Amino acid sequence: MKKRKEPVPARQRFAINLRKARLMRGISQEELAELAELHRTYVGSVERGERNISIDNIERLAKALQLEIIDLL
Amino acid sequence: MKKRKEPVPARQRFAINLRKARLMRGISQEELAELAELHRTYVGSVERGERNISIDNIERLAKALQLEIIDLL
Numbered sequence A, B: 001m002k003k004r005k006e007p008v009p010a011r012q013r014f015a016i017n018l019r020k021a022r023l024m025r026g027i028s029q030e031e032l033a034e035l036a037e038l039h040r041t042y043v044g045s046v047e048r049g050e051r052n053i054s055i056d057n058i059e060r061l062a063k064a065l066q067l068e069i070i071d072l073l
Helices: A010-024 A029-036 A040-047 A055-064 B010-024 B029-036 B040-047 B055-064
Strands: none
Touching: A010 A040, A010 B055, A029 A040, A029 A055, A040 A055, A055 B010, A055 B055, B010 B040, B029 B040, B029 B055, B040 B055
């Protein structure tokens, strides 16, 4: 019997979608961090799924990429 | 000239949608907190928009209400 796949945790989904969206715009983590007024290393750790990111920072990153939050979740 | 309405910040949207979803299920903040394994007072402060809630807790609350995160954002 095929094992039901566990859903990907929101943190991982956000990390994957953020990276994809950033690369689609051809910008670096540093450029995204600047646009979102966040630290470069913070953006890196979010993209690695290491951060339990807050809703305010999720919103900053979405705005910086001119996306809606739900596009990244 | 009609002033463009400022978009409602994500924190406020989440607060409003969380409360609406909880009331639609007829459960109290305390019952929701228990389902999500969070503190009752924390759920209250999230519903008042006072909390810069993290993605892990957003996911816990959505799961407790059997909703997707995007349903609350």
